[in-house]
Amino acid sequence: MLFINAQEVHLEAEPVAYKQPCPLCGSEQGVKRNGQNQPRKIRHLNLFGKRCYLVLPSLRLACSRCHIGFVWTYSFVGPKERYSRLF
Numbered sequence: 818m819l820f821i822n823a824q825e826v827h828l829e830a831e832p833v834a835y836k837q838p839c840p841l842c843g844s845e846q847g848v849k850r851n852g853q854n855q856p857r858k859i860r861h862l863n864l865f866g867k868r869c870y871l872v873l874p875s876l877r878l879a880c881s882r883c884h885i886g887f888v889w890t891y892s893f894v895g896p897k898e899r900y901s902r903l904f
């Protein structure tokens with residue numbers, strides 16, 4: 818938990834896996850982590866009757882086979898969206 822007050826609670830979360838497959842070749846073999854962008858703050862379902870935000874790392878990945886970079890995809894929130902699918 819990062820922060821809590823009368824109205825809001827902020828939770829930090831991060832992926833359990835170390836890598837995600839490349840969206841082009843579908844393989845993890847050439848994939849490496851390549852730093853991260855500013856963390857994402859995603860509005861999620863209320864918790865303890867407070868507005869709940871998930872703070873997620875925006876992980877950059879690179880595939881050495883395809884020479885592309887991509888950003889970690891979370892199943893519960895679309896790319897660039899600021900609200901979770903459940904919310």
Ligand SMILES: [Zn+2]
Binds near residue numbers: 841842843847882884
């Ligand atoms: Zn690839």
